[in-house]
Amino acid sequence: MEKTNKKSRVEKISDFFEFVMPDAITIAIILLIIVMFLAIALTGAPLIKSTDTQLSIVDSVGTNFWRLLAFAMQMCLASVLGTVVAKSPPANKVLGQACRIPKSVLGCYIFVCVSGAVLTWCHWAVGWFGVLIIARQVMVQAHKKGLKIHTPHMVATAFIICLTTGQGPSASQIAFAATPGYLKSLVDAGTAANLKEFYSVIEVAGTLKAILTQLVGAILVFVLLYKMKPKDDAPFFDGMTEERLNLYSQTPDLTVDKSTIAKRLSNSLIIGWFLGILLLIFSVKNLMINGFSGFGINEFNMLLFGLSLILCVRPRIFGELFKDSVMSVWGFIVQFPLYAAIFGVMTGTGLDGVISNAFLSIANAATWPSIAFVYSAFLNIFVPSGGSKFIIEAPYIIPITQQLKVPLDTILLSYGFGDNCTNMLTPFWWIAPCGICKIDYHKVMPYAVVACLVSFIYFTLVLFLW
Numbered sequence: 001m002e003k004t005n006k007k008s009r010v011e012k013i014s015d016f017f018e019f020v021m022p023d024a025i026t027i028a029i030i031l032l033i034i035v036m037f038l039a040i041a042l043t044g045a046p047l048i049k050s051t052d053t054q055l056s057i058v059d060s061v062g063t064n065f066w067r068l069l070a071f072a073m074q075m076c077l078a079s080v081l082g083t084v085v086a087k088s089p090p091a092n093k094v095l096g097q098a099c100r101i102p103k104s105v106l107g108c109y110i111f112v113c114v115s116g117a118v119l120t121w122c123h124w125a126v127g128w129f130g131v132l133i134i135a136r137q138v139m140v141q142a143h144k145k146g147l148k149i150h151t152p153h154m155v156a157t158a159f160i161i162c163l164t165t166g167q168g169p170s171a172s173q174i175a176f177a178a179t180p181g182y183l184k185s186l187v188d189a190g191t192a193a194n195l196k197e198f199y200s201v202i203e204v205a206g207t208l209k210a211i212l213t214q215l216v217g218a219i220l221v222f223v224l225l226y227k228m229k230p231k232d233d234a235p236f237f238d239g240m241t242e243e244r245l246n247l248y249s250q251t252p253d254l255t256v257d258k259s260t261i262a263k264r265l266s267n268s269l270i271i272g273w274f275l276g277i278l279l280l281i282f283s284v285k286n287l288m289i290n291g292f293s294g295f296g297i298n299e300f301n302m303l304l305f306g307l308s309l310i311l312c313v314r315p316r317i318f319g320e321l322f323k324d325s326v327m328s329v330w331g332f333i334v335q336f337p338l339y340a341a342i343f344g345v346m347t348g349t350g351l352d353g354v355i356s357n358a359f360l361s362i363a364n365a366a367t368w369p370s371i372a373f374v375y376s377a378f379l380n381i382f383v384p385s386g387g388s389k390f391i392i393e394a395p396y397i398i399p400i401t402q403q404l405k406v407p408l409d410t411i412l413l414s415y416g417f418g419d420n421c422t423n424m425l426t427p428f429w430w431i432a433p434c435g436i437c438k439i440d441y442h443k444v445m446p447y448a449v450v451a452c453l454v455s456f457i458y459f460t461l462v463l464f465l466w
Contacts, residue, residue, distance in 0.1 A: 045349035055348030064344025081304035082125025088311035121168035148232035152443035172387035279306030356396030376418025
């Protein structure tokens with residue numbers, strides 16, 4: 001009875017977030033309006049006509065609105081190509097065999113979560129979408145063995161573990177830092193002069209403190225969530241249904257139609273493999289020459305592009321999987337201009353400097369990592385994209401970091417941990433898991449709320465001890 005009451009309280013918390021939080025686009029517009037008013041109130045920014053020292057609100061928005069077009073395309077490709085790799089026929093076949101390994105319910109959870117954590121650390125898109133494919137396969141195999149798994153709980157646990165372990169080489173701010181000159185372009189000239197040209201993936205994501213912090217956090221969250229697992233005789237137990245079984249068992253159509261020249265070309269193994277191998281050779285060559293320091297977002301996407309072409313075997317299959325996955329990135333396309341406008345208002349009016357001074361007044365070298373984490377987690381609720389939000393935050397968190405003499409890699413990780421934490425609550429990021437696994441968003445929120453609260457406390461304390 002006690003567990004039921006506790007679950008009910010968690011559900012009420014999640015219902016509250018759903019009640020007060022509109023869709024992601026509306027939130028982005030509201031945040032832009034708030035930033036405009038703050039710029040006028042705190043910096044005296046003019047509304048329409050710019051001055052010699054300060055851009056107006058209108059000019060700040062207009063001149064920066066398309067600033068993130070290239071980055072929006074990079075993020076779209078990372079998401080879609082990661083999905084294609086996870087859904088490719090060889091991946092499906094290998095996963096189908098591997099997912100037969102677990103013999104118990106606990107074994108199924110451990111298998112899915114460990115796989116997702118490793119994949120996500122390597123690349124967030126491959127991990128996020130790959131773990132959903134793995135979870136579906138595991139639940140199908142578990143159903144055949146007579147094991148009962150509460151589907152919403154499995155999906156929530158697996159995805160939350162991925163969010164907890166997402167600060168690997170492909171994390172936005174880590175990839176930005178590894179791109180020569182990119183961090184310098186986000187800050188003032190004085191700050192840029194004291195930055196290195198780049199910060200390699202190894203010196204940020206590959207440190208022992210970064211890996212251990214995420215590992216311990218993932219284990220803590222997993223244990224707590226597993227204790228919340230509904231009993232298979234509970235009245236609200238939501239296991240494998242006929243609809244889910246049919247959906248989870250679907251595989252790409254491998255039929256080769258050679259009735260016309262056009263269809264022969266679309267099903268040609270040589271055409272897809274030719275380009276795929278070419279891209280992989282270039283990616284490996286670039287990695288050998290420049291190492292991880294030169295391995296940015298474009299290099300990651302090229303590697304995924306080549307790998308997906310090879311794994312999909314035929315151009316037709318690649319095209320079909322790509323097209324099916326495009327719907328998951330519409331949010332990136334439509335929201336990034338709004339984020340660029342927010343960035344423009346903050347930097348063009350001098351609002352970023354006001355915020356920087358406010359944070360500097362309450363921060364010291366010991367507390368700054370935790371404060372940066374809390375601020376990043378809070379802002380992430382309103383700007384649910386690590387890459388675009390970093391564009392907004394970088395102009396003031398990097399100068400503060402320099403002034404307090406805190407290692408930049410620590411703050412880059414603090415920023416990412418903050419994203420990980422409140423991504424668990426943001427409806428935007430649950431669209432794919434709930435859609436791919438055919439579950440109701442409300443059924444995952446009780447677990448997401450608990451995991452977010454636990455992660456918030458854990459990371460705040462750990463970063464203070466760093």
